[in-house]
Amino acid sequence: MNTTQKDVIIIGAGPIGIACALECKKHNWDYTVIEKGALTNSLFNYPLNMTFFSTSDKLEIDDIPFISNNPKPTRNEALEYYRRVTTSNKLNINLFENVQTFEKTANGFTVISDKAKYETKKVIIATGFYDIPNLLNIPGEDLPKVLHYYKEAHPYTLQNIAIVGASNSSVDAALEIYRKGGNVTMIVRSDAIGERVKYWVRPDIINRIEEGSIKAYFNSEITEIEPEEITIKTPNGNIKLPNDFVIALTGYRPNFKFLAKARIELSKDGKQIPIYNADTMESNVKGIYLAGVICGGLETHKWFIENSRIHAKTIANHIEKSLS
Numbered sequence: 001m002n003t004t005q006k007d008v009i010i011i012g013a014g015p016i017g018i019a020c021a022l023e024c025k026k027h028n029w030d031y032t033v034i035e036k037g038a039l040t041n042s043l044f045n046y047p048l049n050m051t052f053f054s055t056s057d058k059l060e061i062d063d064i065p066f067i068s069n070n071p072k073p074t075r076n077e078a079l080e081y082y083r084r085v086t087t088s089n090k091l092n093i094n095l096f097e098n099v100q101t102f103e104k105t106a107n108g109f110t111v112i113s114d115k116a117k118y119e120t121k122k123v124i125i126a127t128g129f130y131d132i133p134n135l136l137n138i139p140g141e142d143l144p145k146v147l148h149y150y151k152e153a154h155p156y157t158l159q160n161i162a163i164v165g166a167s168n169s170s171v172d173a174a175l176e177i178y179r180k181g182g183n184v185t186m187i188v189r190s191d192a193i194g195e196r197v198k199y200w201v202r203p204d205i206i207n208r209i210e211e212g213s214i215k216a217y218f219n220s221e222i223t224e225i226e227p228e229e230i231t232i233k234t235p236n237g238n239i240k241l242p243n244d245f246v247i248a249l250t251g252y253r254p255n256f257k258f259l260a261k262a263r264i265e266l267s268k269d270g271k272q273i274p275i276y277n278a279d280t281m282e283s284n285v286k287g288i289y290l291a292g293v294i295c296g297g298l299e300t301h302k303w304f305i306e307n308s309r310i311h312a313k314t315i316a317n318h319i320e321k322s323l324s
């Protein structure tokens with residue numbers, strides 16, 4: 001495997017990895033973004049009909065205008081925007097290349113992917129959290145009818161669907177599947193639909209539940225999944241329901257094993273927040289920076305595109321000082 005020399009390696013071509021690439025380009029640094037999937041792979045895997053809760057101006061990177069048909073853009077418009085930013089700025093991005101490990105060297109790091117080896121002075125980790133779902137850890141979860149991502153409603157028409165969770169993703173999926181002719185039951189661990197559910201969607205789901213169009217079991221959890229039914233533990237005892245698909249939208253978590261390979265330490269308060277200096281975004285490992293939603297550890301709601309796009313400039317300012 002040949003070794004390539006770089007100033008900066010950015011891991012992850014999500015919106016924030018792309019923002020970091022724009023900064024590197026402006027500073028004339030020799031950089032490469034390495035992305036294990038497609039460009040903006042997390043957004044690519046979002047539901048086909050999703051609409052962002054942010055207005056398009058809040059998703060802009062480096063002040064490059066993001067024009068959308070309505071104030072809040074769709075997934076397709078966001079893909080178009082980040083694609084266009086990438087191609088028109090001729091950013092150096094290697095897609096479908098998975099970074100596997102790091103080694104510290106005298107002048108920086110060796111970054112090893114499944115395709116190549118890089119010697120680099122600095123590393124920016126912008127790997128997000130969307131690749132590892134929080135599992136239910138119950139019998140039957142490994143059945144093929146159990147899904148942790150929701151794409152579109154069509155396959156669920158005329159089917160009995162259990163949706164686990166009451167966050168934005170669960171509520172959007174429940175409403176869409178109900179409106180495409182699926183028989184939806186929500187199983188919710190807490191006693192209500194989440195407070196963070198988009199304010200214009202919340203009344204819709206609450207009304208559908210109240211009128212009985214969508215069934216919901218609160219303070220409840222699925223305890224077993226079988227090929228044709230599920231068992232739900234409710235405050236009134238266990239019940240069994242016929243079931244064709246379980247869509248468990250119970251959140252996702254960062255790849256902590258990957259951070260451990262880079263020797264990034266995590267907070268010990270249960271939130272597993274990676275250790276970094278908020279003024280520079282440099283982690284506890286000198287020369288390795290963190291950017292985007294990865295910075296929140298298990299607090300995956302803390303950072304999003306709107307409030308983490310700023311990380312790119314903060315990191316570039318610090319790298320500029322240390323490379324000069």
Ligand SMILES: Cc1cc2nc3c(=O)[nH]c(=O)nc-3n(C[C@H](O)[C@H](O)[C@H](O)COP(=O)(O)OP(=O)(O)OC[C@H]3O[C@@H](n4cnc5c(N)ncnc54)[C@H](O)[C@@H]3O)c2cc1C
Pocket residue numbers: 011012013014015016017034035036037038039040041042043046047050051052053054097098099100126127128129130131169258291292293294303304305306307
């Ligand atoms: C349904 C939904 C709606 C949302 N709506 C909004 C919104 O309205 N406004 C908002 O601001 N935020 C929103 N968010 C959150 C937002 O999408 C994320 O905050 C954003 O994607 C974070 O960008 P990122 O670049 O940090 O991480 P990501 O976009 O997750 O990018 C990380 C990238 O790293 C890659 N990667 C991971 N590991 C490796 C590896 N080992 N080697 C190479 N590549 C790797 C991944 O494939 C991925 O492409 C929403 C999220 C969801 C799920």
